[in-house]
Each structure stands twice: as C-alpha cells, then as structure tokens.
Amino acid sequence: QSGLITLDVGYKNTGATTSEVTFLDGEKGILRYRGYSIEELAEKSTFLEVAYLLIHGELPTKDQFDKWGHEITMHTLLHEDMRKIFDGFPTSAHPMGVLSSLVSSLTAFYPESLDPNRSPDGVNLTITRLMAKIPTIAAWSYKNEMGHPANYPDNSKSYVANFLWMMFGMRTMQYEPDPVIVDALDKLLILHADHEQNCSASTVRIVGSSQASLYVSVAAGINALWGRLHGGANQAVIEMLEQIKADGGNVDKFIAKAKDKDDPFRLMGFGHRVYKNFDPRARIIKAACDNVLEKLGVHDSTLEIAKKLEEVALNDEYFVKRSLYPNVDFYSGIIYRAIGIPTDMFTVMFALGRLPGWIAQWKEMREENQPIGRPRQIYTGHNLRNYVSMNER
C-alpha cells in the first residue's frame, strides 16, 4: 500500500478518467458534445443525430444516418415474453424501477451481449438494440401504470414521434403526435444526452469496468439517475412548485426553508457540482418553456412560481455566495407536463435523453481497456480487537 491516498468524498475534485465525448466548463457555462456546442446542436440537429455523434464521434453522413435510423427502427420491438415481466409489476410501480428491471432483462433475451470479447459489429448491434428498445420499454411502463393496453412501435414514425405514439396512442381513437410536441421533446432529449462524469455516467463506467454487459451497466445508471439529487430532481421540482402553489405561492417562505440548516428542505432544481455561474441547458429550456406553452396554448401557474423563485433566489446572498443557480432539472418538468408527460415519467425522459451519453462513455471505457474501477478509502474504524462470546457481552 505505497503512496498517499487523497481523500475526496463524493469525488468533488477527482479526475476518474480521460474522455473525448463531452466537454464542460463550469465557470463559463460551456457544454459541448464531441466539440459541438449544445446551443448549436439544440437549434440545428436532432436527437438521433446527436446520439450518433456521441456514440460514433462524428456527425453522420446522410447514408450513415439513414442506416442508423433504419437499424434502430428494425429493433424497436421487444421479445413478446417481456410482456410477462411488465404484467408482474403492480400499476403502482414507479416507471424508473420498471425501466431498470426491463433493461437488465435484455441480457436474458440477448445473452450474446454478455460476451466481453464481442466483435465491434456485435457491440454495435447491442447498442442499436438498446437505443431502439428503451423508448418501447419506457412507453410500456407508462401503459402498465395506466392499466392501458400497450401500443406496438409504428415504424413509419420518427424516433420521438414513435415514442409519443406508444405513450399516448389509444386503439379506440386516432392519435397523431403534434409536431410542436415532437420538436420540444427532441430538443429536451438533445439537452440531456450527456454530461461528462456525472453520478449516473460514472456508475455506468464503473459497472462496465468489471466487464459487465452494456445492458446491466446502463440499468445501473438508470438506478443512479433515479435519486432526487440527480435525475430524480426533475420530478422533485414539480412536486416542490406544486407545494409552493398549494401554500399560496409564498416563495419567500420556501427560500427561507431552503436556507435553514435545520430544515431538510432544499430548492430542488437549484445548484450544481460543476456549473458555478449558470447551467447552459437551463437557459435554453427556460426560453423554450414560454415558446412551447404559448404554441400549445397551455397556461401553467407553476411556471410563474418557478420564475419568481429564480428571481428571489438569485438576489439572495445565500444562493449567490454558494453559486446556486437553476440547473437542467428546474424548468424541464414544466415542458414535460405541458406536452402531457406525467410527473413520475419525468426521470424516465431524462434516462431516454441520457442513454447515448451512457453508451458513448461505456464504449470509450471498454475500447480503451480501462482497468476495473476500485477506489481506496481512509480507514477510521476500530483497531484490532478480540472476539467476545455472546454470554460475556
């Protein structure tokens, strides 16, 4: 055990790896996927194209993109036996638990994914299957929760429109996804697609570093994302805004609670480990909120509360001194709700967006043959002591 161990609980300042996938600068509020700015990609690209860029490292040519889209479309169906797994969940099951369980179960239906020495083509097939099937699993987890019959994928639809069809389509009536909703969701998925070594991406990496399969590495990432300090915050933000609304919209009272060390209440959707000025994604999403809600003719009073909360917090010394600003989760739920996504599906949407980033980082880690992740610790427990029999304790 030579050498000093540097204690860094929560990895607040530890470089766990090198990576070429995503660059972010917390001071300047910069976020780039493979060198392209998030602002430009959100404006000019599509989620499926951004997914290709993250996973394969370059923007695709038309032929590459058409092939990518076709292969994904051809794999959207789940094995029919997976329906039995859905049937085993009560309608009260949180969709994130269903999602991680069903993603793990893909190893049972595609056992070749377990081979750590699979050919690059084999790995790409595993990646295609995951990109293709996760929207189906997510939509079917929602249908299971609603007690509605599942909608099978419609291969004539785009990636996002197909997801919305599987979510909201009913056999008893015509449903065509509104292009405004498709565009808004596509943009949100782009903004969530990767974020360097966040909690869930680091989880995917460390699980994958033991040569576990992509499916179970991503399932682990889904579970890490579920926590309310991470991706689960988008659901917690809406619940917090509803709580403030129910309390008469008194934001000052909740700002005071968030500042009170003895009160466990935190301003959900505020603060970030890396961004210490602003989260560029929050800026884009906030601007999109007004646009989408206006186009959809939706008035959501929680948006006014959110804006008021941001205004008061950003003029409060407690938040400014700690560099606490709105993060990606603060406004995203307002758009999800406006397009009809139920609150407990918000973090599932985050997972759908983050999937290509998890895949890109798992692929990078495995192609570099990185060693198994195994952090050390500083022991602070008992020194050696002898066993005492039960009747002497």
Ligand code: SDX
């Ligand atoms: C995501 O890492 C990523 O990139 C994540 C993500 C991604 O794309 O993958 O960006 C997605 O997870 C965004 C974050 C979503 N989580 C929330 O919105 C939950 C609320 N935020 C916090 O719990 C917190 O800000 C974190 C978890 C986001 C960051 O926590 P840190 O970096 O460990 O900071 P900290 O907890 O040490 O806080 C520093 C100080 C503390 O006060 P002091 O001890 O210095 O007096 O700021 C306070 C904290 O009490 N603080 C807050 C607060 N966040 C931090 N006080 C009130 N409300 C808050 N939200």
